Amino acid sequence: MERLMSEVTVLGLGRVGYRTLKLLHELLPDANFNAVDANPGVKPLAEALGRTVFHVYSQDVLKELAKKSDLFVTALPSSTAFPILKTLAEECVDIVDVSFTREDPYLLEPVVEKCGTVFIPDAGFAPGYSNLIAGYVEKELGGLESIDIMVGGIPSYPIPPLGYVVTWNPFDLIEEYKRPARIIRNGELVAVDPLSETITVDVEGVGMLEGFVSDGLRTLLRNIRARNMREVTLRWPGHVGYMKFLRDLGLMSEDYLEIDNTRVQPVRVLAKIFETRLKADVNDVAILHVEATGIGGGRYVETAVLQGTVENPATPFFTALVHAYASYLAAKRLVKPGVQPLENMSEHKQGFQEFLEAKNVKIRIKRW
Incomplete structure (x- = not known):
């Protein structure tokens, strides 16, 4: 009731x-x-x-x-x-x-x-709405051969020198380029170097983007069965190469260097540079692009895009939209007791989608 x-x-x-x-x-x-x-x-x-x-x-x-x-x-x-x-x-x-x-x-x-x-x-943008789509499409396609979850919060156009601006903790940002990414490959859980390959995708309504594999599958590793599954963080073209250069140069290292009798960690220097130099008052865009293939060959593609402003940035607003609607469902006693990440709540997909679209999230879905 x-x-x-x-x-x-x-x-x-x-x-x-x-x-x-x-x-x-x-x-x-x-x-x-x-x-x-x-x-x-x-x-x-x-x-x-x-x-x-x-x-x-x-x-x-x-x-x-x-x-x-x-x-x-x-x-x-x-x-x-x-x-x-x-x-x-x-x-x-x-x-x-x-x-x-x-x-x-x-x-x-x-x-x-x-x-x-x-x-x-994880009731947010990604993880969050991305999990909801994964749970929904697994049922929709009767099981998954593969699913790619591509997600990005980026400036609405590439900002030099890295095509990116820092809007959150720079240490957490740098960690994304260093931490091994857990994915499912040929039915096995493996950890890969996040910058080992560059993935390109043409996102309708945004344009050509590139990405790197990131460690964001979290509860999906437990709850979604797919022969191949990965999360990809999206950026403007060129960004991944810049970050790989900085990492390979040692600027993301936590090992101390001694400079003029002072011990410093390169990663702390880089984080401070990011914090002070990668700032800009610019509109942003939050993008979620999911491509899935079912075990029977069916295909499902969903793209969700929210354009933000300096006053109301897209990524925190998209996150709050999902957070608020999941809280609404819990408040209405429409969620079963237990630990319930959003992939377990696929019966509410339509409700989430309608709420997001009412708040100017543009959602495109293709099935074949």
Whole structure:
């Protein structure tokens, strides 16, 4: 039976969390909200939305809110998220998370099952909507021979010198070019050098892009069966070669060098250069392009594109749209208890799609 939640807590009011909170005010007009953040300066923004009480983050505040909240909607830094999620799970509240923790979300499965609660991890752009498509197309095609999930948040045109601007933590960005990428190849899980090959794709409505294999499959490795499966991070042409040059030169290394009696890590220097030099006020675009082939030869291609602005960048907004709609489904009791990444929620594909399209996400689907 459907029932609107009476009290929802949004934890983390950064680039994604605040947008999620705003969207949930639209989606859940009868709910009351708590907003929690370590920065008290965001209190006026949160409370200006109405039906919202702001709290400065502390462990005691979380435990108190867990006693009276029906749902926690979390958007936390990846480096600190998992212990907080574990604490909330142990309080037996439903959780919809977008924090992209390094830890496996299924580590929380025993406590979630014991509580009979819902935990939706990775409820964002990619991972997130990409997972939803994967789960949907696996059923649509009756099993998968191959699936390529290509995703990018890029400036609307290439910005010199790397065709890219840094809009998030530069260390996390650099890590994408270094960390071995787990993919499925010929039915086997393998880890490959992310810059070992350059993939090119012509995305309708955007143009020719290139990409590199990235380690973003996460729960799909557990839940989707495909003979071949990989995630590809998309960039403007030329970018992958530049990054491979920087990496091969040693500028992404964590090994210390001594320069004028000072020990420095090249990666810290590169991150600082990225942070200071790869800045630009420019419109952006979020792109998700999925190509799948079924075991019977059927094909499915879906492309989702959102154009952003300096004031409302595409990638955090797309992420917040998925985060908010997944939270809406949890609030309406339309998600089965347990750890439920979006590939397990393919029955809600049409609802997600209609919500995204209502918010100016352009979605094209081809089947044959």
